[in-house]
Amino acid sequence: xxxxxxxxxxxxxxxxxxxxxxxxxxxxxxxxxxxxxxxxxxxxxxxxxxxxxxxxxxxxxxxxxxxxxxxxxxxxxxxxxxxxxxxxxxxxxxxxxxxxxxxxxxxxxxxxxxxxxxxxxxxxxxxxxxxxxxxxxxxxxxxxxxxxxxxxxxxxxxxxxxxxxxxxxxxxxxxxxxxxxxxxxxxxxxxxxxxxxxxxxxxxxxxxxxxxxxxxxxxxxxxxxxxxxxxxxxxxxxxxxxxxxxxxxxxxxxxxxxxxxxxxxxxxxxxxxxxxxxxxxxxxxxxxxxxxxxxxxxxxxxxxxxxxxxxxxxxxxxxxxxxxxxxxxxxxxxxxxxxxxxxxxxxxxxxxxxxxxxxxxxxxxxxxxxxxxxxxxxxxxxxxxxxxxxxxxxxxxxxxxxxxxxxxxxxxxxxxxxxxxxxxxxxxxxxxxxxxxxxxxxxxxxxxxxxxxxxxxxxxxxxxxxxxxxxxxxxxxxxxxxxxxxxxxxxxxxxxxxxxxxxxxxxxxxxxxxxxxxxxxxxxxxxxxxxxxxxxxxxxxxxxxxxxxxxxxxxxxxxxxxxxxxxxxxxxxxxxxxxxxxxxxxxxxxxxxxxxxxxxxxxxxxxxxxxxxxxxxxxxxxxxxxxxxxxxxxxx
Amino acid sequence: xxxxxxxxxxxxxxxxxxxxxxxxxxxxxxxxxxxxxxxxxxxxxxxxxxxxxxxxxxxxxxxxxxxxxxxxxxxxxxxxxxxxxxxxxxxxxxxxxxxxxxxxxxxxxxxxxxxxxxxxxxxxxxxxxxxxxxxxxxxxxxxxxxxxxxxxxxxxxxxxxxxxxxxxxxxxxxxxxxxxxxxxxxxxxxxxxxxxxxxxxxxxxxxxxxxxxxxxxxxxxxxxxxxxxxxxxxxxxxxxxxxxxxxxxxxxxxxxxxxxxxxx
Numbered sequence: 001x002x003x004x005x006x007x008x009x010x011x012x013x014x015x016x017x018x019x020x021x022x023x024x025x026x027x028x029x030x031x032x033x034x035x036x037x038x039x040x041x042x043x044x045x046x047x048x049x050x051x052x053x054x055x056x057x058x059x060x061x062x063x064x065x066x067x068x069x070x071x072x073x074x075x076x077x078x079x080x081x082x083x084x085x086x087x088x089x090x091x092x093x094x095x096x097x098x099x100x101x102x103x104x105x106x107x108x109x110x111x112x113x114x115x116x117x118x119x120x121x122x123x124x125x126x127x128x129x130x131x132x133x134x135x136x137x138x139x140x141x142x143x144x145x146x147x148x149x150x151x152x153x154x155x156x157x158x159x160x161x162x163x164x165x166x167x168x169x170x171x172x173x174x175x176x177x178x179x180x181x182x183x184x185x186x187x188x189x190x191x192x193x194x195x196x197x198x199x200x201x202x203x204x205x206x207x208x209x210x211x212x213x214x215x216x217x218x219x220x221x222x223x224x225x226x227x228x229x230x231x232x233x234x235x236x237x238x239x240x241x242x243x244x245x246x247x248x249x250x251x252x253x254x255x256x257x258x259x260x261x262x263x264x265x266x267x268x269x270x271x272x273x274x275x276x277x278x279x280x281x282x283x284x285x286x287x288x289x290x291x292x293x294x295x296x297x298x299x300x301x302x303x304x305x306x307x308x309x310x311x312x313x314x315x316x317x318x319x320x321x322x323x324x325x326x327x328x329x330x331x332x333x334x335x336x337x338x339x340x341x342x343x344x345x346x347x348x349x350x351x352x353x354x355x356x357x358x359x360x361x362x363x364x365x366x367x368x369x370x371x372x373x374x375x376x377x378x379x380x381x382x383x384x385x386x387x388x389x390x391x392x393x394x395x396x397x398x399x400x401x402x403x404x405x406x407x408x409x410x411x412x413x414x415x416x417x418x419x420x421x422x423x424x425x426x427x428x429x430x431x432x433x434x435x436x437x438x439x440x441x442x443x444x445x446x447x448x449x450x451x452x453x454x455x456x457x458x459x460x461x462x463x464x465x466x467x468x469x470x471x472x473x474x475x476x477x478x479x480x481x482x483x484x485x486x487x488x489x490x491x492x493x494x495x496x497x498x499x500x501x502x503x504x505x506x507x508x509x510x511x512x513x514x515x516x517x518x519x520x521x522x523x524x525x526x527x528x529x530x531x532x533x534x535x536x537x538x539x540x541x542x543x544x545x546x547x548x549x550x551x552x553x554x555x556x557x558x559x560x561x562x563x564x565x566x567x568x569x570x571x572x573x574x575x576x577x578x579x580x581x582x583x584x585x586x587x588x589x590x591x592x593x594x595x596x597x598x599x600x601x602x603x604x605x606x607x608x609x610x611x612x613x614x615x616x617x618x619x620x621x622x623x624x625x626x627x628x629x630x631x632x633x634x635x636x
Numbered sequence: 637x638x639x640x641x642x643x644x645x646x647x648x649x650x651x652x653x654x655x656x657x658x659x660x661x662x663x664x665x666x667x668x669x670x671x672x673x674x675x676x677x678x679x680x681x682x683x684x685x686x687x688x689x690x691x692x693x694x695x696x697x698x699x700x701x702x703x704x705x706x707x708x709x710x711x712x713x714x715x716x717x718x719x720x721x722x723x724x725x726x727x728x729x730x731x732x733x734x735x736x737x738x739x740x741x742x743x744x745x746x747x748x749x750x751x752x753x754x755x756x757x758x759x760x761x762x763x764x765x766x767x768x769x770x771x772x773x774x775x776x777x778x779x780x781x782x783x784x785x786x787x788x789x790x791x792x793x794x795x796x797x798x799x800x801x802x803x804x805x806x807x808x809x810x811x812x813x814x815x816x817x818x819x820x821x822x823x824x825x826x827x828x829x830x831x832x833x834x835x836x837x838x839x840x841x842x843x844x845x846x847x848x849x850x851x852x853x854x855x856x857x858x859x860x861x862x863x864x865x866x867x868x869x870x871x872x873x874x875x876x877x878x879x880x881x882x883x884x885x886x887x888x889x890x891x892x893x894x895x896x897x898x899x900x
Contacts (some may be wrong), residue, residue, distance in 0.1 A: 095773070172753070175776050267776075287777040317833070325778040345778055389709050402677065410857040413678040421682050587667055599687045600679060604667035611660060613672035616861035618656030621695065623874040625648040629703050629853060633710045634800055636752050 010369070022236035022279040022317040024255055032256050033058035034217035038185065042225040042264075047103055047173045048163040053185060057148075060477045061191050065148040068156075069203040070113075070140040071214070072126075073183035076206040077106035077165040081135030083128070083168075084206050092208075093169060093329055102473040106172070107137075108164030108186060114157045118145050120502055130205045130439060134191070138206035141187060142621060158186060167329040170340075174327035176266075177229065182261040182335060183212070190215050190374075190484065204376045209445055210438035211368075211375035211382075212259060219243040219254040223262060223601055230270055232283045232319040233262035234337040256314075256482060256545035257336035258372045263321045264319050275300045276307070279317040284343075285324040286359075291343040291354055295320050298358040301397040306366060309470055310477050314370065320358060330359065334364030340461040350408030352398050356415055360390040370481045377437045378487055379445075380515070384434070384453020416595075422451035424598045436489060455595050456514045460494075462593025463549065472497045487515070503549040504567040510548070514596070519545035521594060523568065524602040525552075525586050538586045538605075540566065540573040544598070553590040584608050639728070640713045640882050646876075647702045647709075651695060658694045665793070673861045707746075713740040714889075715807070717818060721890050722811040734811075741816055748820070749803040756795050764788050797838030802827045804892045805834075826896050833895050841888040848884065852877045 035056040040049045059065050076084035090098025097104070113120045148154055162184035167174045171182045189203025190213060202213065219235060227248040235254025254260055258483060267282040271292045273331040283293050299320060303313055309396070319338045323331045323553045331342035339361035343354050356515070363386040368372070373381035394415035398404040403412040431444045438445070461469040476493035485493075495507050502510050513519055523546040529537045538554065550568040554577060555561050564575055585606035590596065597603065612622055653668075662684045663669040671677040685691050687792035716735030720726060723734075764784075806823025814820070827834060852874055859870035 149786075285777065287779055324774060324776065326773050328772055344896060345782055393804050409853060410676060411678075412676055417679045421679065421686075424686055425682070585667055599683050601662060601666045601683045601687060605665050607665075607669050609663070609665060609667075609669055610861075611668050611862065612657035612674070612861040612867060614656045614663060616859065616867045617659050618652040619671070619867065619871040620856060620859065621655035622645075622648040622652030623704065623852065623856075623871070623878060625651045626644050626875075626878040627849065627881065628699075629647070629706045629710075630644060630878065630885070631849075632703060632715070633707065633885070634845075635750060635796070 032216040036219045037219045047403040053158045058153045059148045060125045068142045069189040069201040070186040074106045075137035104166035110160040112159040167327045170333045178265040180263045180330040207439040213374045214258045219260045222250045224249045228266045229264040230268035231264045261335035261338045283320040285323040298355040302362040305393045334361045336369045363389040380453040387450045387454030388457040419454045429520040430518040458595040521546040521596040525605040535579045538575040555585045801834040
C-alpha cells in the first residue's frame with residue numbers, strides 16, 4: 001500500500017511538469033556587471049565540450065585595468081603538476097588516479113581569445129599568486145592590449161575546449177553518459193578592494209581545501225547534447241530544439257548568480273513541483289526515486305524557513321541533482337540554483353541525512369549564492385552560516401532538537417547537537433583558528449569551518465535571544481545581499497543591531513576569541529560549600545581560555561531559585577550565597593545558551609542526584625552483553 | 637537452563653557494574669543525569685565519552701574476557717545440557733557430571749566448528765570482495781552490490797546453520813559413542829542425510845533468534861529511567877527474553893536430536 005501511495009505521489013509530481021513555469025519577472029539584469037553568452041556542444045565520446053563564449057565584463061572599480069585574471073579550474077585536473085593534485089600521492093577522495101587513462105584527465109584549452117576584436121591568445125600566461133608552483137594553470141592572466149577604463153565595458157570572445165575529468169571533486173563525467181559540468185568556463189576573478197582598501201584581483205589558485213569565489217553574472221547558455229540526455233541546470237530553461245542528427249539544443253537563462261552548473265544523464269527521472277512560485281526540479285536516477293518526496297519535503301521546508309527567517313528566495317527555480325552511486329564524487333555540492341545531493345537505494349526514514357544534506361546545500365543559495373562571500377579566504381562565512389541554518393531547519397521540521405537527524409532503533413540525535421559534537425570530538429581543540437584561508441588548513445577543516453562556526457552562531461543566538469538573532473541575520477542579509485560580504489561586514493551588521501556589547505563582552509572580543517584564537521570554552525561548577533548555617537559558597541571555574549558571560553542558577557531546598565550573573569572572565573570565581581535554606585544545586589548556563597561549552601556535564605553541581613540513569617544503563621548493558629555472548633555460543 | 641542463565645547473569649553483571657560505575661562517577665554531581673532519565677541523550681553520553689577517556693575502555697575492556705570465559709563455560713554447560721537431552725535426564729547431578737566428563741572432547745568439537753566457521757567466512761567473503769570490486773565506481777547503480785550482498789549474506793547464514801547442526805549432530809553422536817573422529821564423520825553424514833529438515837529447523841531457530849533480538853530492541857526503546865518501577869519492569873522483561881533465548885538453544889538441541897533420532 002505504501003508503494004502505491006509513493007507511485008501516486010511521484011506521478012502527481014511528474015504530472016505537474018506542465019504547470020511549472022520557470023521565468024524571471026522582467027528582462028532587466030539586476031546587479032551583475034558580467035554577461036555570459038555561451039554556446040556549448042557536448043562530445044560524449046571525448047568527454048569534452050566545444051564552447052564559444054562571449055563575455056561582457058564591466059570595470060566597476062575606479063582603477064584603469066591593464067590585466068584580466070581568469071579562473072581555469074578544470075586545469076587542476078590536467079596532471080599531477082597542478083597545485084590541487086601535486087600532493088595527493090595519486091589518490092584523491094578514495095579514487096586512485098595515478099594510472100588513469102588519458103581520457104580521465106581534464107583541462108581547458110583556449111583556441112582563440114579576442115578582446116574588443118583584438119587577438120589576445122599570445123598574451124595569455126598562467127600565474128601562481130598563492131604558491132611557488134610554476135606548473136599550476138588554475139589562474140590565467142591576460143595582459144591587455146588596451147587598458148580598461150573605470151566604468152568601461154569590454155567584450156571578450158573565446159573559443160575553447162573544456163575537457164572534464166572522470167568524476168572527481170565535484171565535477172566530471174561518469175558511466176553511461178553522466179555529466180556534472182561545473183567551472184568549465186574561463187571565469188573572471190573578482191576585482192575588489194582588499195582589507196587595506198587597495199583595489200586588485202582576488203583570483204586565487206585552486207587548492208583541495210578551497211572552494212570558489214566569483215563575481216555576480218548573467219548567463220545565457222545553449223547546450224547542444226544528445227537528445228536522450230535529461231538535463232538540469234542553473235537558471236530557467238528557455239527553449240529546447242531537437243535536431244535531425246540525434247541532438248538537441250537546450251537554452252537557459254540565469255541572472256545574478258556567481259556560477260553556472262549543469263548536469264545530464266540519460267537515466268535521470270525528472271520530478272517537478274512548485275512552492276510559492278519557485279520551480280523545484282529533482283533529477284534522480286531510477287534506483288533512488290523513492291527519495292523524491294524526501295528531497296521535495298526538505299527543499300520546501302528550507303524555502304519556508306528562509307522566507308520566514310531571512311528573506312524570500314530571490315530566484316525562480318532550484319534544481320536538485322541526485323547523482324548515481326558511481327558519480328558520488330559529484331554529490332554534496334552547491335551551485336547557484338542547482339545543488340547536488342547524495343542518496344542510496346534505500347535509506348530508512350529515521351536516518352535523515354538525505355534531508356539534512358539537501359537542506360545544507362540549499363542553504364548555500366543564501367550563503368555563497370546571494371551573500372557571495374569568499375569561500376577561499378573566509379570559508380566559515382558560508383559553511384558556518386549554512387551549518388547554523390541547516391541545524392535550525394532540520395531540528396525545526398524533523399523530530400526536534402534531540403531526534404531530528406537520527407531516530408532509529410533507539411539511537412537519537414539532533415542536527416544541532418551533531419554539529420556541536422563534531423566540534424567537541426576534535427582530538428586537539430586548539431588546532432588552529434577558524435578565520436584563515438582554506439589552503440592553510442592541514443586538517444579539521446570541517447570541524448572548524450562548519451561545526452565550530454555553526455556552534456559559535458548558536459552561542460550568539462543563545463546570548464542575544466532568538467528575536468535579536470533573527471534581526472541581526474536579516475540585517476546582514478538585506479545589507480549585503482548580492483555582494484561579497486567579509487568578516488568585518490558581518491561583525492558590523494551585528495553591531496548595527498545590538499551595539500558594541502553582548503552582555504558583558506564586546507562584540508569584537510567575542511568574535512576575535514571565536515574566530516582568530518584557538519581557545520575553547522569550558523566552565524565548571526566545582527564545589528558548593530556550607531560556611532555556616534546561613535552562608536554557602538559556590539565555586540566556579542573557567543577551564544578553557546575562551547571567556548563568555550555566564551548565568552548561574554542556584555536552587556534551594558524549597559524549590560526557589562536565584563539567578564546570578566558572572567562576566568566569566570576570572571579563572572576562578574567564588575559566589576557567596578546567604579540563605580537560611582540549604583542549596584540543593586548550582587548550574588552554570590542552565591539554558592545551554594553557551595553552546596560552545598565543550599562539556600555540559602561539569603556545568604552543574606547537585607546534592608540531590610539520582611542514580612537511576614546509571615543503574616538503568618548498567619542493566620541495559622548487562623542485557624545486551626547477555627544477548628551478545630549467548631548468540632556467540634551458536635557458533636560453537 | 638537456570639544454571640546457564642545464572643552464569644550468564646554473573647558474567648554480564650561485570651559489564652553492567654562497570655557501566656553503572658563509570659556513569660555514576662561521571663554524573664555523580666551533575667544535573668545532566670536528568671537528561672538520561674527519559675532515554676538516550678547523545679549530548680550527555682558523548683560529553684562523558686569526550687571528557688572521560690577511560691569511559692569506553694572501562695566498559696569494553698571486560699567484555700572480551702567475559703566472552704572468552706562464557707564460551708569456555710558454555711562448552712561445559714552445553715555438554716551437560718546435550719547429554720541430558722540425549723539420555724532423557726534432567727538432574728543437575730548428571731548435568732554437572734556429563735559436563736565435566738565431555739568437556740575436553742566438546743571443546744575440541746567447538747574449536748573445529750569455530751575453525752570451519754572462520755574458513756567458510758573467509759572463503760565466501762574474500763573472493764566476494766575481490767569479485768565485487770569497488771561498489772561505488774564499478775557499477776551503474778548500487779543495486780547489483782546490494783542484491784549480491786544479500787545473496788552472499790543468505791548463503792553465509794545457511795552454511796552457518798549447517799555448521800551448527802553438524803556440530804550438534806557430532807556431539808549427539810559422541811554422547812552415544814564416545815569416539816572423537818568417528819563422531820565428526822557421523823555428524824557430517826547425519827547432516828547430509830537430513831539436510832532439508834535440518835536446514836528448515838535451523839532457519840526456524842534463526843528466525844526465532846532474530847525475533848527475540850527484536851523484542852529486546854523494542855524493550856530497550858521502551859525502557860527509561862523515569863521511575864524505578866519502569867527501570868525494573870523493563871529489565872525483568874529483558875531478562876525473560878534472555879532466558880527464552882537460552883531456552884531456544886536447548887530447544888534447537890532437542891529438535892536436532894529428534895531429527896537425528898528419526899533418521900536412524
